Amino acid sequence: MTQQVPSTEPELAGVRNFRDVGGLPTVDGRRVRHGVLFRSGHLAHATPEDAAFLDTLGLHTIFDFRNAADQRLEGPDVELRGVRNVNLPLSDPADGSEFWKMVRDGEIDELRAILDDGKGAGRMIRSYRKIIKERTAVHSRVLHALAEDSVPALMHCAAGKDRAGLSVAVTLLALGVEREAIAADYLKSNARHRRYKVRRSGSSSSAYSPEVMELLSPLFDARAEYLAAAFDTIEETWGGVDAYLEQGLGITPEIRERLRERLLD
Numbered sequence: 001m002t003q004q005v006p007s008t009e010p011e012l013a014g015v016r017n018f019r020d021v022g023g024l025p026t027v028d029g030r031r032v033r034h035g036v037l038f039r040s041g042h043l044a045h046a047t048p049e050d051a052a053f054l055d056t057l058g059l060h061t062i063f064d065f066r067n068a069a070d071q072r073l074e075g076p077d078v079e080l081r082g083v084r085n086v087n088l089p090l091s092d093p094a095d096g097s098e099f100w101k102m103v104r105d106g107e108i109d110e111l112r113a114i115l116d117d118g119k120g121a122g123r124m125i126r127s128y129r130k131i132i133k134e135r136t137a138v139h140s141r142v143l144h145a146l147a148e149d150s151v152p153a154l155m156h157c158a159a160g161k162d163r164a165g166l167s168v169a170v171t172l173l174a175l176g177v178e179r180e181a182i183a184a185d186y187l188k189s190n191a192r193h194r195r196y197k198v199r200r201s202g203s204s205s206s207a208y209s210p211e212v213m214e215l216l217s218p219l220f221d222a223r224a225e226y227l228a229a230a231f232d233t234i235e236e237t238w239g240g241v242d243a244y245l246e247q248g249l250g251i252t253p254e255i256r257e258r259l260r261e262r263l264l265d
Contacts, residue, residue, distance in 0.1 A: 010053055014045035017160035017194040021168060024185060026176040030264045036151045037263060039168050041160035041194075042066060044075035051078050054154075059083045061150035063142055065090040065163040073100065074158065086145070088138045090131055090163040103216065111215050120218030124162070125229045131166055132233040139170045140249040146171065147258040161189040161222050166230055173241050174251060174259055179231070189222040 012018050018041075022034030038057065042064075046054065064077060067089040077085060102110050115123070146153060155171075157163035165186050172182045188194065238244040245251040251259075 012046070012050045012053065014047045014050050015043055015054075016041035017189055019185075019188065021172070021185060024172065024177050024181045026264065027178055028176060030176075030260075032172070032175065032177065033263055033265045036153070037146075037168070037171065038152070038154040039160055039164050040154060040156045041164075042070070042074050042156055042158050043077035044071075046078040051080060054080055057152055057154070059152050059154055061086055061145065061153045063088060063145075063153060063155045063164075063167065065138075065155070065157040065167060067091050067095070069095075069100070070158050084150070088141065090135050090138055090157065090167070091127075103212075108209070108212060111212060115215040115218070120215065121223070121225070124218055124223070124226050127162070128166065128226050128230045129233045131163065132230045133237060136248045139167060140251065142167055143171065143174055143245075143249060143251050143259065144255065146262065147255045151262050159189070159220070160194075161220075162226075165189065165222065165227070169227060169230065170249075171259075171263075173234075174245055174256055175263055176260070183224060183227055186227050187222050187224065 010018070017039070019039060020034055021037045021039060022032050024032045026032075035057070038059075043050075043054070043062070059080065061084045062077065062080070064085060064087045066074070066087070079085075099114070114120075142155075155164045155167050169182050169186060172185075234241060234244045238248050245256065246253075
């Protein structure tokens, strides 16, 4: 009999893509506990009502995977009482800053040159592969923190889709969650009410054009092929999830068991 999973996805006015990851099934028949692992977009625009709701979650740690360029664009997270904020950038602070200026200014010729004919999707796949291969220290730190004392935890980046999506996926792999369930949770970021809102420059009428939005769609979509590229990178580089966790991230079987005790029913 399928377990009924309660919804913990309130209508937050200033925080996109918020949800509880609880309820996802593991390969050995357990489920992720509700109220211990949350994901979202950035908290910089959280309203007082949003902050009041987040206060009720009893969060121990917020993992912010944004870089300095993101934080300059969007602002710092709102402060929540008694919550530890840990900033672990999953991309270089300078990476993409000129690109996002082109987006905000609607520079159509430049955007065509770097995004059309499948180049946008290729950019995303390369980014996912790079994060898995090169940011093992960040993912290791997150998993060690969760095993020690950092739950309930909220993971976010800017949109809550890519960097946070990968970090949530890595955490779920360590817990033994079914791959199909990890992918299904990842793809929830495509819902209209969850998608990232782009701040555009008011100086460019073309910034709102259908062509610009079409060019940008690979960057704003959560696509199964992106997550599959991350999983393929784990297989190609380490030979499997167990080796990735133990050799790549330094997560021993004992640490995995502590994670499971903290995060699974």
